[in-house]
Amino acid sequence: MKALVLSGGSGTRLRPFSHSMPKQLIPVANKPVLEHVLANIRDLGVTDVGVIVGDRAADVSRALGDGTRSGVRITYLRQESPLGLAHCVRLAREFLGDDDFVMYLGDNMLPAGIGQVAAEFTEHRPAAHVVVHKVADPSAFGVVELDSAGRVEHLVEKPRNPRSDLALIGVYFFTPAIHEAVAAIAPSSRGELEITDAVQWLVDQGAPVRATQYSGYWKDVGRVEDVLECNRVLLEGVESRVSGEVDDASVIKGPVVIEEGARVVRSLVEGPTIIGPRSVVEDSTVGPYTTLGAGCVVRGTRLDASIALDGAVITGVRRLSGSLVGREARVALGAQGPAEHRLVVGDHCRIEVTG
Known part of the structure; x- marks a missing residue:
């Protein structure tokens, strides 16, 4: 066949x-x-x-x-x-x-x-x-x-x-x-x-x-809704594996995969979640039901039920939920406003949101 x-x-x-x-x-x-x-x-x-x-x-x-x-x-x-x-x-x-x-x-x-x-x-x-x-x-x-x-x-x-x-x-x-x-x-x-x-x-x-x-x-x-739903379903089968670095000030809860070269610093990662290779999570809460691709950066952010593609950078956002962020896209803090956001951000975009 x-x-x-x-x-x-x-x-x-x-x-x-x-x-x-x-x-x-x-x-x-x-x-x-x-x-x-x-x-x-x-x-x-x-x-x-x-x-x-x-x-x-x-x-x-x-x-x-x-x-x-x-x-x-x-x-x-x-x-x-x-x-x-x-x-x-x-x-x-x-x-x-x-x-x-x-x-x-x-x-x-x-x-x-x-x-x-x-x-x-x-x-x-x-x-x-x-x-x-x-x-x-x-x-x-x-x-x-x-x-x-x-x-x-x-x-x-x-x-x-x-x-x-x-x-x-x-x-x-x-x-x-x-x-x-x-x-x-x-x-x-x-x-x-x-x-x-x-x-x-x-x-x-x-x-x-x-x-x-x-x-x-x-x-x-x-x-986009189908991609996020399917991501959630597949993450249900994730088994914990930590190949990257997790500092003593961080907490890992539930099934979490941290790929080689990834770093988790002063953060909470809630499973099921996958942190891709060479990604950095710092002063943040990530997950559950979240995947970061390769080389992503999440700083000072609460991110859950979302997908960030390779090279995405998300900084200073109080809460980002149910979002799909494209390759090399930048999402950063803007003027103060509502505490939660949902975004669909294409590749190479730059977005400023309220905190």
Whole structure:
């Protein structure tokens, strides 16, 4: 089996961050979303991975390299414009050959993994096996309708009047039968080759198509709120590890990771929290549910339920909560005012807030 990971898309809901980095590289628990995806794929025993990239190809390849760090072999496949998920399958035809494969959208987080779905696909080996989840607003997703026996009967992309609350969540298992399907379909009204149309073509041809309702935690990290929520969920599994320096005037409470080269000085760090390598926490309270990337500085600040990306500096803020602070951004004390703030600060910004 091979894997096809989709890492294109503009990430409009994550602006300003997606202006300067692919949304798939936003860190959750201090690791880019794509690295979590590759870990789930590797856990299936799949090591041959094609990664579809777009305009941000250089950023993605710089972050993932050849896949060695993640225990896989990566082949990068360039999609010049976003022409749909089924177009990605067409584009990867030579790479995929006649192998079965898992297709995984690179902005989806499934911390519990997809091992059970993979086992079901291997046991039954239908032409396609989709993963679904009940959602409150199915009109924002590809929607699946099942027959009385639980078989896939109908699929439609972003319907105005959904007849089911089962949404496709970005993980698909395919046999080579999908290649005939994507060759047979035409672009939708959106101008894209929809994977839902390709799977529907298989259904219409009488090919077996199965679905698994995913019972674990799932999140499409398309919005800042989703990133922060997912960060909180993953931090629940953190185990304490102190590789950096903690002075005698500091207190560590709960599960906290302090990476090599990090320093905690006259501060309280409440877990679950991760302090990244070479970061400095001084005269501050950090956590719970907080991650600092590499080379961050937090001084004279109360910071909780937040993510600070590499190189962020936060100084003199009485309380910052539920915030996402970009790479190399600066948040500092301004005039006096309300005691708590919530910020979404893009890369390289400079912000002054009230104390």
